[in-house]
Amino acid sequence: xxxxxxxxxxxxxxxLHLIDGRTITPVRDVSFSxxxxxxxxxYGRSGIGKTSILKCIYRSYLPxxxxxxxxxxxxxxxxxxxxxxxxxxxxxxxxxGFCSQFLRALPRISALDTLCEPLYxxxxxxATAQAIGREWLTxxxxxxxxxxxxxxTFSGGEQQRINLGRAFIARPRLLLLDEPTASLDDATKxxxxxxxxxxxxxxxxxxxxxHDLAALGACADRQWTFQPAR
Amino acid sequence: xxxxxxLLHVEQLTKHFGPTCPDCRRLTGxxxxxxxxxxxxxxxACVDVNVQLAAGExxxxxxxxxSGKSTLLQMIHLAIRPDSGRIWYCDDGETPRDLLxxxxxxxxxxxxxxxxxxxxxxxxGLNMRFSVGGNVAEKLLLAxxxxxxxIRARTAELMAKTELPPERIDDEPATFSGGMLQRVQIAKALASRPALLLLDEITSGLDxxxxxxVLDLLRRIQWEDGITMLLVSHDLGVVRQxxxxxxxxxxxxxxxxxxxDQILEDxxxxxxxxxxxxxx
Numbered sequence: 001x002x003x004x005x006x007x008x009x010x011x012x013x014x015x016l017h018l019i020d021g022r023t024i025t026p027v028r029d030v031s032f033s034x035x036x037x038x039x040x041x042x043y044g045r046s047g048i049g050k051t052s053i054l055k056c057i058y059r060s061y062l063p064x065x066x067x068x069x070x071x072x073x074x075x076x077x078x079x080x081x082x083x084x085x086x087x088x089x090x091x092x093x094x095x096x097g098f099c100s101q102f103l104r105a106l107p108r109i110s111a112l113d114t115l116c117e118p119l120y121x122x123x124x125x126x127a128t129a130q131a132i133g134r135e136w137l138t139x140x141x142x143x144x145x146x147x148x149x150x151x152x153t154f155s156g157g158e159q160q161r162i163n164l165g166r167a168f169i170a171r172p173r174l175l176l177l178d179e180p181t182a183s184l185d186d187a188t189k190x191x192x193x194x195x196x197x198x199x200x201x202x203x204x205x206x207x208x209x210x211h212d213l214a215a216l217g218a219c220a221d222r223q224w225t226f227q228p229a230r
Numbered sequence: 231x232x233x234x235x236x237l238l239h240v241e242q243l244t245k246h247f248g249p250t251c252p253d254c255r256r257l258t259g260x261x262x263x264x265x266x267x268x269x270x271x272x273x274x275a276c277v278d279v280n281v282q283l284a285a286g287e288x289x290x291x292x293x294x295x296x297s298g299k300s301t302l303l304q305m306i307h308l309a310i311r312p313d314s315g316r317i318w319y320c321d322d323g324e325t326p327r328d329l330l331x332x333x334x335x336x337x338x339x340x341x342x343x344x345x346x347x348x349x350x351x352x353x354x355g356l357n358m359r360f361s362v363g364g365n366v367a368e369k370l371l372l373a374x375x376x377x378x379x380x381i382r383a384r385t386a387e388l389m390a391k392t393e394l395p396p397e398r399i400d401d402e403p404a405t406f407s408g409g410m411l412q413r414v415q416i417a418k419a420l421a422s423r424p425a426l427l428l429l430d431e432i433t434s435g436l437d438x439x440x441x442x443x444v445l446d447l448l449r450r451i452q453w454e455d456g457i458t459m460l461l462v463s464h465d466l467g468v469v470r471q472x473x474x475x476x477x478x479x480x481x482x483x484x485x486x487x488x489x490x491d492q493i494l495e496d497x498x499x500x501x502x503x504x505x506x507x508x509x510x
Contacts, residue, residue, distance in 0.1 A: 017500035018500070055496075062496055062498065085475055108442060
């Protein structure tokens with residue numbers, strides 16, 4: 001089986017220059033791989049470095065050592081630890097999506113535009129992008145009277161739905177989901193699980209990080225209980 | 231950014247003000263926390279600065295006052311001549327040109343047609359004795375537009391784009407509010423359809439709702455026109471909203487460069503860590 005993503009001996013440490021140059025290492029010697037269409041759930045209590053792994057893959061964090069091999073459509077097999085910033089930006093546009101735990105919405109931008117932004121970045125014309133955006137808003141159960149409002153005025157659950165929509169709408173080949181079901185009610189959790197399954201069926205590989213084993217455990221192909229670094 | 235095509239490539243750009251001495255370079259820079267040499271008083275505004283800008287990209291430049299951000303911008307605007315280094319410019323499909331090799335006439339023509347600049351203080355970017363229409367027309371005349379009707383039409387178009395009331399086309403800048411003046415400056419900067427927009431602390435000193443309107447305008451320009459922008463700001467929030475890559479300057483040197491989210495979430499340099507932890 002060929003892997004879409006292969007993480008090899010990943011280390012991530014932070015040097016805190018403002019606190020006597022102290023070093024903390026949340027990710028130590030982590031290796032795993034994910035195939036196209038596969039869903040890996042990384043499970044474990046909070047504060048042990050699960051999110052750091054996702055952020056290293058997305059390159060919001062600079063990995064300290066190791067390699068993250070990604071089988072890119074645009075660039076071939078490429079090490080995300082060493083890829084240039086412009087390559088990472090293009091991968092983020094087309095191939096790798098990330099859904100953070102909290103929506104970082106921009107003020108004054110409507111829910112529809114916030115959701116469609118990844119499509120605008122792909123140079124899709126606005127009318128087509130917004131037609132797709134409206135479908136997703138309906139699917140995510142956001143009431144039409146809210147579509148022109150800024151998500152900053154939304155409830156936590158509604159914000160999270162917009163956040164998830166932003167990650168799925170660009171149809172990436174690899175989706176990184178950080179606590180995707182946190183702050184969602186049971187009905188919406190089922191919608192999200194439906195979205196995950198549909199993306200998998202299209203061949204998208206998914207890595208989710210969660211402590212919500214009840215909701216995500218059932219839809220993951222593999223579960224991995226992450227142990228804190230020593 | 232849709233291609234690897236770069237628009238601007240700044241190479242080893244250095245600028246100092248003062249007599250220089252043999253110890254200058256050792257006694258200044260981010261490690262010493264000084265830009266001014268304690269022996270001879272020379273100020274090292276930019277030292278070996280390298281920047282590459284992709285076409286359509288917005289690059290953020292952050293750093294404290296006196297870190298060399300504006301000097302860098304002024305050198306790219308061809309208003310301050312660097313001591314050494316190169317500024318390469320390349321329109322899509324053309325051969326790269328070294329802007330520092332242009333003669334005075336060519337440099338002025340380049341600045342008027344391919345560059346636009348917006349300053350923190352409107353009186354630097356605008357002629358305060360001309361009307362709004364006159365200011366936009368000035369830029370167009372410099373870019374060799376000659377037809378009065380076309381100039382007037384372009385001005386009206388730009389006022390609509392920057393949400394300035396069209397009936398105020400003949401009013402003087404002194405009668406406008408601070409936020410409106412920034413939008414007048416943006417209208418003027420965009421007039422000749424430049425390839426590169428240089429933005430120097432343009433929202434500093436504006437109240438938040440006015441600042442928001444200026445940022446909205448820039449975002450719209452970014453989405454609709456795909457203009458390349460160099461955004462100097464000491465406000466990390468502004469940079470986060472607009473720029474996907476950011477460089478951090480201190481005492482004339484680039485101390486860190488990276489994806490904006492990486493700079494903010496995983497800053498490497500002690501100064502960047504201080505900057506990020508100090509932001510509200």
